[in-house]
Amino acid sequence: MAVEGSETGGNGFEPKILMFACNWCSYAGADLAGVSRLQMPANCRVIRVMCSARVRPEFVITALSKGLDGVVVLGCHPGDCHYSEGNYFTRRRGLFLKKLLEYVGIEPERFQVRWVSASEGAKFADTVAEVTRQVKALGPNRPRRNAQ
Amino acid sequence: MPKTRVGVFVCHCGNNIGGVVRVPEVVEDARHLPNVVCVEDNLYTCSEEGLSSIKEQIAEQNLSRVVVASCTPRTHEPLFKEACEEAGLNRYLFEFVNIREHCSWVHRHDPARATEKAKELVRMGVAKARYLEPQEEFESEVFPAALVVGGGVAGMTAALSLANQGIQVYVVEREEKLGGLVRELRTLFPTEQDTGELLSPLMEQVRGHPQITVYLGSEVENVEGFIGDFQVTVGSDGQNSELQVGTVIVATGAQELRPSGMYGYSTLPNVVTQLEFEESFKSGADLPPNVVMINCVGARVPERTYCGRFCCSTAIKNAIWLKEQDPDAKVSVLHRDVMAYGVDIEDSYRGAMELGVRFLRYDIQNPPQVLGAKRAEAVKVQHQLMGKEVILPADLVVLTTPLVPREDSERLSKMLKVPLGTEGFFLEAHLKLRPIEFSTDGIYVCGSARYPSSIPESVSQAYAAAAKAGIPIRDGSVRVEAITVFCDERTCSACGNCVEVCPFGAVELEEGKFGRIASVSVAQCKGCGCCVAACPSGAMQQRGFDDRQLLSMIGALAEGMVSGGGR
Numbered sequence: 001m002a003v004e005g006s007e008t009g010g011n012g013f014e015p016k017i018l019m020f021a022c023n024w025c026s027y028a029g030a031d032l033a034g035v036s037r038l039q040m041p042a043n044c045r046v047i048r049v050m051c052s053a054r055v056r057p058e059f060v061i062t063a064l065s066k067g068l069d070g071v072v073v074l075g076c077h078p079g080d081c082h083y084s085e086g087n088y089f090t091r092r093r094g095l096f097l098k099k100l101l102e103y104v105g106i107e108p109e110r111f112q113v114r115w116v117s118a119s120e121g122a123k124f125a126d127t128v129a130e131v132t133r134q135v136k137a138l139g140p141n142r143p144r145r146n147a148q
Numbered sequence: 149m150p151k152t153r154v155g156v157f158v159c160h161c162g163n164n165i166g167g168v169v170r171v172p173e174v175v176e177d178a179r180h181l182p183n184v185v186c187v188e189d190n191l192y193t194c195s196e197e198g199l200s201s202i203k204e205q206i207a208e209q210n211l212s213r214v215v216v217a218s219c220t221p222r223t224h225e226p227l228f229k230e231a232c233e234e235a236g237l238n239r240y241l242f243e244f245v246n247i248r249e250h251c252s253w254v255h256r257h258d259p260a261r262a263t264e265k266a267k268e269l270v271r272m273g274v275a276k277a278r279y280l281e282p283q284e285e286f287e288s289e290v291f292p293a294a295l296v297v298g299g300g301v302a303g304m305t306a307a308l309s310l311a312n313q314g315i316q317v318y319v320v321e322r323e324e325k326l327g328g329l330v331r332e333l334r335t336l337f338p339t340e341q342d343t344g345e346l347l348s349p350l351m352e353q354v355r356g357h358p359q360i361t362v363y364l365g366s367e368v369e370n371v372e373g374f375i376g377d378f379q380v381t382v383g384s385d386g387q388n389s390e391l392q393v394g395t396v397i398v399a400t401g402a403q404e405l406r407p408s409g410m411y412g413y414s415t416l417p418n419v420v421t422q423l424e425f426e427e428s429f430k431s432g433a434d435l436p437p438n439v440v441m442i443n444c445v446g447a448r449v450p451e452r453t454y455c456g457r458f459c460c461s462t463a464i465k466n467a468i469w470l471k472e473q474d475p476d477a478k479v480s481v482l483h484r485d486v487m488a489y490g491v492d493i494e495d496s497y498r499g500a501m502e503l504g505v506r507f508l509r510y511d512i513q514n515p516p517q518v519l520g521a522k523r524a525e526a527v528k529v530q531h532q533l534m535g536k537e538v539i540l541p542a543d544l545v546v547l548t549t550p551l552v553p554r555e556d557s558e559r560l561s562k563m564l565k566v567p568l569g570t571e572g573f574f575l576e577a578h579l580k581l582r583p584i585e586f587s588t589d590g591i592y593v594c595g596s597a598r599y600p601s602s603i604p605e606s607v608s609q610a611y612a613a614a615a616k617a618g619i620p621i622r623d624g625s626v627r628v629e630a631i632t633v634f635c636d637e638r639t640c641s642a643c644g645n646c647v648e649v650c651p652f653g654a655v656e657l658e659e660g661k662f663g664r665i666a667s668v669s670v671a672q673c674k675g676c677g678c679c680v681a682a683c684p685s686g687a688m689q690q691r692g693f694d695d696r697q698l699l700s701m702i703g704a705l706a707e708g709m710v711s712g713g714g715r
């Protein structure tokens with residue numbers, strides 16, 4: 001369920017999460033969530049790309065090493081990519097990236113790949129609520145980076 | 149090089165943004181961003197006033213980049229890009245920031261954090277804008293033919309309208325006959341016209357038109373390509389034909405819900421749907437003296453929340469017809485509300501009451517019950533006004549069910565790469581602003597494929613879709629958005645990754661000035677960016693989405709976080 005208004009954890013920690021959304025499905029899904037006035041926590045910031053496959057691993061690593069608390073890549077459901085195969089690359093790259101993050105000592109849960117179609121406004125809102133909750137549970141990314 | 153001069157325009161969107169996001173604070177924050185030389189807020193940036201103010205500022209402030217923070221690029225980007233162009237600024241020097249759908253509308257109860265988020269989104273937009281570059285659009289030819297999938301009223305009307313503009317049209321119809329659902333109907337509301345009167349001339353014109361080729365008993369098996377050049381495989385009886393078209397119209401209609409298990413349907417022989425009712429009396433079955441219709445069967449319920457829109461009209465039409473055949477017949481319509489919308493249907497509703505059709509409201513919490521073991525004999529319903537149960541004798545029970553999406557719409561939706569909505573009907577680009585187009589260029593939709601539509605509605609949508617689908621064909625070419633990729637000859641290592649991943653075969657390795665490099669065919673590149681992410685040396689870059697631009701957005705968002713100053 002989408003959450004009304006903001007969710008403030010016990011420690012008051014509000015994560016900042018970067019979201020990439022492909023133009024054809026997920027960005028449209030995010031727009032639909034807006035048009036439907038689905039309320040969600042204000043922790044995610046969307047960057048529009050044409051296809052989820054445009055997101056190179058460096059973007060994720062850079063975002064996390066600059067202290068952002070989470071990165072989510074949103075694309076069309078497998079089989080539905082506007083460019084046929086883009087999201088298959090996204091899926092493969094996602095698995096590889098999680099391993100890489102684990103290797104360099106960043107919680108792999110800080111990075112997620114999700115599928116949201118143009119008609120899934122509610123799924124977009126749920127995804128925002130869910131990743132916000134998950135990243136909140138992980139705590140801030142920043143202090144650990146400072147300590148390194 | 150002259151200094152980059154960024155202008156930022158923050159929209160209130162009336163109260164839509166300004167009612168949640170504190171726009172003056174966003175404006176103030178933007179003033180301090182690098183290269184920003186002017187910041188304005190507008191009540192409606194997309195209004196005539198807002199657009200002229202963008203144009204004025206471009207001239208007065210000599211702006212070299214424009215950032216608008218307002219609604220969604222999916223509807224308004226062309227408008228703002230045009231304004232830039234009119235003021236002499238290349239349309240690719242414009243950046244859109246969405247602070248409505250992605251901010252004010254979804255954080256209505258948290259103005260403080262919505263305002264913070266809007267500021268950050270504007271910072272990200274400005275950061276990207278600083279790295280934007282002017283681009284030239286590429287013109288691509290449009291093949292002068294159109295495909296219409298589905299030969300019902302909507303498909304036939306669209307096909308005729310295109311063909312009458314002199315455009316070659318292919319109609320692919322799965323059945324052995326044209327006509328769609330309407331072929332099965334007896335008479336038509338609102339005019340009580342005989343179906344044949346409407347359908348026969350339409351079918352004749354389609355069949356006889358020199359510019360229309362009809363494929364009956366055929367299915368679309370595969371679609372490749374983009375606006376201007378779709379390659380379509382049409383299969384009939386195991387034989388395939390290849391067609392080339394510039395645009396495509398989806399007119400595959402819908403089907404009537406068969407409500408198995410509800411009100412004795414499929415177990416009691418005299419419980420039928422409205423469509424079955426029309427079919428049986430078309431072939432002259434005996435008239436039953438007592439008929440009870442139950443509306444909203446399988447509609448406006450949790451598993452199917454929508455209203456079938458014209459099924460009330462169908463019930464009214466059929467009730468009137470019964471009374472006209474046999475004024476002594478007892479006809480009752482059990483309903484939840486009567487959606488007799490518009491002028492004509494409300495007239496028919498009144499007419500039906502005058503003829504003695506009984507309309508009784510039932511409560512969905514306490515629905516009617518069909519009584520009888522082998523056959524339906526009566527219907528029991530709680531009379532809401534009288535506050536007691538009544539039993540209506542029934543020789544025939546007619547269930548009014550909504551149209552539902554065709555079972556295989558998903559297959560076509562995947563082939564064409566256009567979305568279905570939650571209910572399973574085809575989903576247009578925008579309900580109000582782009583009602584008969586998909587967000588994918590060159591593909592349009594009309595009739596009941598989009599949602600249940602009556603014949604007059606299907607016909608007007610068909611005209612609209614045909615008009616839209618005809619524009620690129622008559623222009624002969626379309627401008628292709630300059631979001632294609634290019635390869636930097638000096639850094640490319642000729643690894644071939646890009647060639648490997650490109651879904652469109654747009655990249656090849658070729659001899660260049662500095663040895664072997666990747667070479668992109670701009671006409672084939674669709675701008676997905678797969679190859680950019682796959683390039684190990686950063687040689688491949690996408691116009692409008694290059695690494696510097698996207699990294700600068702990430703940088704702007706993360707600013708101050710590592711040093712501890714994050715919010």
Ligand SMILES: Cc1cc2nc3c(=O)[nH]c(=O)nc-3n(C[C@H](O)[C@H](O)[C@H](O)COP(=O)(O)OP(=O)(O)OC[C@H]3O[C@@H](n4cnc5c(N)ncnc54)[C@H](O)[C@@H]3O)c2cc1C
Nearest residue numbers: 298300301302322328329336337400401402595596602603
């Ligand atoms: C019981 C009933 C009574 C009605 N009465 C009235 C009335 O009195 N007045 C009125 O205005 N409206 C009435 N309607 C509504 C009317 O039927 C619709 O307005 C009309 O059918 C819409 O036309 P269409 O072309 O969009 O779809 P359809 O009529 O459904 O035609 C779609 C066509 O596409 C074909 N097709 C589907 N999928 C494919 C595919 N993948 N490949 C190739 N071909 C395909 C189908 O075979 C069909 O021929 C009634 C509907 C019902 C159910």
Ligand code: SF4
Nearest residue numbers: 444447455456459460
């Ligand atoms: S048109 Fe009438 S019968 Fe059909 S779903 Fe709507 S209210 Fe119910």
Ligand code: SF4
Nearest residue numbers: 650673674676677679
């Ligand atoms: S952007 Fe996509 S279509 Fe264009 S060359 Fe790269 S992989 Fe091919």
Ligand code: SF4
Nearest residue numbers: 640641643644646683
């Ligand atoms: S992936 Fe990059 S380095 Fe490899 S051939 Fe393509 S452009 Fe050159």
Ligand code: FES
Nearest residue numbers: 022051075076086
């Ligand atoms: S376009 Fe959505 S994932 Fe490729």
